[in-house]
Amino acid sequence: MTKILTVAELALREILRRRSVLVILTLLPLAFYFSRRGDHLGQSIRFVCLGIGWALSTAALFAGSAARGIEPRLRLSGYRPHHLHLGRLVALWTVGVGLSVPYFALIRFDQHDVRYGAIALIMALTVAVAAPFGLALSAVLPRELEGTLVLLTVVGLQMIMDPAGTASRLLPFWFSREIGTYAIDHTDDGYLTRGLVHGIVLTLALTALVAVASGIRLRQRSHLRFM
Template sequence: MTKTLVVAEMAVREMARRRVVLIILLLLPLAFYLSRRGDQLGQSIRFVCLGLGWALSTAALFAGSAARTIEPRLRLSGYSARHLIAGRLAALWAVGVLLSAPYFLLVRLDQHDVRYGAIAAIMALTVLVSASFGLALSVVLPRELEGTLVLLAVVGLQMMLDPDDTSARVLPFWFSRELATYAVDHTGGGYLDRGLLHGVLAVAVLTALVAVAFRVRQGRRPHLRFEPLR
């Protein structure tokens, strides 16, 4: 437990030191929000949640990539994969909550006649999905540039694809639009159920992907054995 906490603490410290990146990430969802605030109030909620997802996924991607150089040493020092993954995810969740809180407040104060509970659910699931998504990209792809391009593609597709199209459900943030529809347009429970299910599934799949990819990248080392000699 201590090991996981230390990993999480250091991950948060690392992220907190990158001031410029943090400021950009903080303001990105705001830009998304304001872009639709004028005429389509409901759309602005959908956009701000997408913006949050993009910002947090980017933060997760860079946090994961930055840790690469020190990972062999961490492994040698006695950290197992689950410490490293759990610790980083915990740090990203903490940062995600801090990033989302002001935006939830913004929606609470600026928007009326919407289901706030559902919006809170969107943001919570977004934090969880983004953390695992960004981390997965950092583990699977060799450098941040490739990861950023994939993120761009995903967010772009998320905005362009018709959510009713079945292929749109493959995208990790599809739940965001379903739940937003439920919250803004006061539709029936179907949207809520589908949205929640997709969100939970996305978290599970992406987190499993992180675990598997991490183990694969660390590689087995069958030639090395720790045992008493003679």
């Protein structure tokens, strides 16, 4: 546990070192929120949650890419692969909670006649999913630019695809639409259940993908060349 917390501290320092990026990522959900606040209050809540997911996924992508240089040295110091990826997840989840709390407070005082507990659940699941999603992209894709393009594609599809379609359920933040409908439109518990199951399953699947991809990468020895 100590090693996981040590890695989490290192990851937090690396994230906080990019102050300009942090400012942009912090303000991104706010832009999403006010883009729809004037005429579509319900959509403004969905958009701010999507903005939080995009911001945290981007931060996770950068954190995973930045960790590539230090990971071999930590491995030589006795750190296991699960120490590394779990430590980064703890750091990113901490950042996600810090990012979500002010936006939940904004919705709490700016919106009325909505189920605030369900909105808090959306944000919690968004943080839970976005962190391993960004780390999975950084583990699978070798460059930040490629991962950023994938994130842009995912967010674009999340906005334009019919959420009632089967294909849209493959998107990482589909649960936010289901729980958001329950919270804003006061629908039955079926929306809440579907969204909760989707978010939990996706969090577990993405975390497992990060573990597998990180383990494979850390076993590689790219600096060795066999003659």
